Amino acid sequence: MNQLLxxxxxxxxxxxxxxxxxxxxxxxxxxxxxxxxxxMVKFNIFSIVFYIITMFTIKKRYLRFFVVSTYIEVLIHMNxxxxxxxxxxxxxxxxxxxxxxxxxxEYVGRSIKGKYIPAMPLCILGMLxxxxxxxxxxxxxxxxxxxxxxxxxxxxIWGLVVFIIGIICLQGFTLLSFHSARLLSNAATKDKLTxxxxxxxxxxxxxxxxxxxxxxxxxxxxNFKNIxxxxxxxxxxxxxxxxxxxxxxSLADTTVCRWGGEEFIIIGQGNDINKAxxxxxxxxxEVSEYDFSDNxxxxxxxxxxxxxxxxxxxxxxxxxxxxxxxLYAGKYSGKNKIVI
Numbered sequence: 425m426n427q428l429l430x431x432x433x434x435x436x437x438x439x440x441x442x443x444x445x446x447x448x449x450x451x452x453x454x455x456x457x458x459x460x461x462x463x464m465v466k467f468n469i470f471s472i473v474f475y476i477i478t479m480f481t482i483k484k485r486y487l488r489f490f491v492v493s494t495y496i497e498v499l500i501h502m503n504x505x506x507x508x509x510x511x512x513x514x515x516x517x518x519x520x521x522x523x524x525x526x527x528x529x530e531y532v533g534r535s536i537k538g539k540y541i542p543a544m545p546l547c548i549l550g551m552l553x554x555x556x557x558x559x560x561x562x563x564x565x566x567x568x569x570x571x572x573x574x575x576x577x578x579x580x581i582w583g584l585v586v587f588i589i590g591i592i593c594l595q596g597f598t599l600l601s602f603h604s605a606r607l608l609s610n611a612a613t614k615d616k617l618t619x620x621x622x623x624x625x626x627x628x629x630x631x632x633x634x635x636x637x638x639x640x641x642x643x644x645x646x647n648f649k650n651i652x653x654x655x656x657x658x659x660x661x662x663x664x665x666x667x668x669x670x671x672x673x674s675l676a677d678t679t680v681c682r683w684g685g686e687e688f689i690i691i692g693q694g695n696d697i698n699k700a701x702x703x704x705x706x707x708x709x710e711v712s713e714y715d716f717s718d719n720x721x722x723x724x725x726x727x728x729x730x731x732x733x734x735x736x737x738x739x740x741x742x743x744x745x746x747x748x749x750x751l752y753a754g755k756y757s758g759k760n761k762i763v764i
Contacts, residue, residue, distance in 0.1 A: 427601065429535045431485065437532070438482045438490055441525070445494065446475040450584070458566070461568040463508055471497060488539045492528045495546050496682040498522050499553055506557040506562035510566040511574045514582035519554050521589035523547040528593040536598065569577070617661060618668035621681040626689060633679070633691050637702045641690040642747045643671075646759045648725075654669045655721050662718040663725065667711065674707045690729075695734045697764060704729050704762055712760060726760035 449471040456464040474497055481490050498518055505515040526543040535624025570578070613625035626633070635641070645667065652660040658760075664686065671680045671688065678692040692700055712726045730751030734742065754763040 429532060431536055434487060434532050434536055435482055435485065438487055439479070440491070442475055442478055442482060445498075446472060449475065450747070459509075459568065460572060461508055461570075464505055464568075469503055470578055471501060485557075486532070491526070491533075492541050492546070495522055495526060495550070499550060503553055503557050503560075507564070508562055508568045509570050510575075511558055511561045512543065514579035516554055517582050517586050517712050519550045521586035523550055523591045528596055531597065531600070533606075544560055569707060598705060599713070600761075601644070615682040618665055618682050620668050620680065620688075623681065623683055623689070626679075626681050626691070626711055627740065634734065634738070634740060634743070636734055636736065637693055637695050639692055639694065639697055639731065639733045640747050641692075641700070641704055641729050642683065642751045643688045643690060643704075643727050643729045643743070643760075644751055644755070645686040645729055646726045646755075651723065651725065655704050655723065659718055663716055666716060667727075670711065671707070672712070673705070674710060695733075697731065699732075701731060701732055701762055704731060706761060708760070727760040728754040728759045730754060731762055731764050749754050 449526060451466045453465055453468045453472070456462075456468060465582050474493075478493065482495075495762070499522075501513050501520055505513070509515070517522050523543070526541075526546055530543040545717065565598075613621055613628060615622045645663070648663075664682075668680070668682065668688075671690070675690060675692075678690050681689045681691075682688045692703070694700055707725055708729060712724065714724075716723050716725060728751060730747040730749065730753070732747040732750060734743065738746075750763040754761045
């Protein structure tokens with residue numbers, strides 16, 4: 425499946441997050457040692473060990489555990505840092521970035537159809553913790569006040585961290601949403617078996633084809649039901665796929681789509697209907713001479729084609745119906761022919 429996301433890419437993203445957080449905590453150890461905030465030095469040493477261990481959980485594809493445990497670690501770190509050093513150092517705003525990251529993680533988990541944790545409960549917990557940390561500092565004061573220079577630097581750093589997380593996640597949402605929409609559009613306009621455009625594609629782009637210098641043809645495999653009944657539906661699928669590839673190769677200058685069952689629509693450009701007839705007749709002969717062989721089963725087959733040029737003011741449905749009537753005229757008069 426043409427997916428932008430898979431487990432390997434999700435693991436890589438987790439590795440990048442893990443390494444970034446590891447280096448952030450190494451930097452925090454330096455900051456807290458320099459300011460003699462002993463409790464936070466100890467906790468950050470624990471955090472460094474934690475992020476080393478989580479490297480192995482990511483390797484084992486315990487991504488859900490990594491996401492939840494990382495959020496909890498950041499939540500505890502934020503609360504302790506605010507409690508010991510105060511509200512003015514910016515530690516609390518890390519939760520805003522983590523909430524964005526959590527929703528992105530949920531989106532990725534759902535996209536790869538893996539195990540995921542709903543972001544909302546943890547984000548609500550984070551919001552309540554944010555408010556609680558502010559109340560705690562106002563009620564109990566600050567045990568380890570930092571210098572004004574350090575506080576300013578930390579505010580800038582955490583602000584940048586949140587901006588970076590937000591930018592990356594929102595850009596990710598944009599790209600993934602666009603990719604998903606494109607996949608849905610392709611799925612809606614392409615036939616799954618033959619990979620040809622389907623009737624919805626033709627209807628969607630009808631204004632491109634409803635023009636004076638265009639012609640339309642409907643090709644139908646003769647006696648296709650007998651092929652399915654004799655050789656089985658798998659062989660019938662092989663015939664449809666093979667014929668589709670032959671059409672794409674031999675009728676490369678036209679639009680070929682699977683109309684349904686064993687019927688195909690062919691739309692080409694040109695005012696000379698006889699030239700269109702000759703092109704299609706060459707292909708008809710090519711099909712009749714081709715040996716359709718698959719898994720020890722082999723058969724010859726023929727196609728009948730109804731061909732109609734464009735008439736001013738005609739609708740797509742009317743145009744198709746005209747070609748369809750010519751097709752059935754060919755069916756009832758011997759098959760393996762083109763009727764104009």
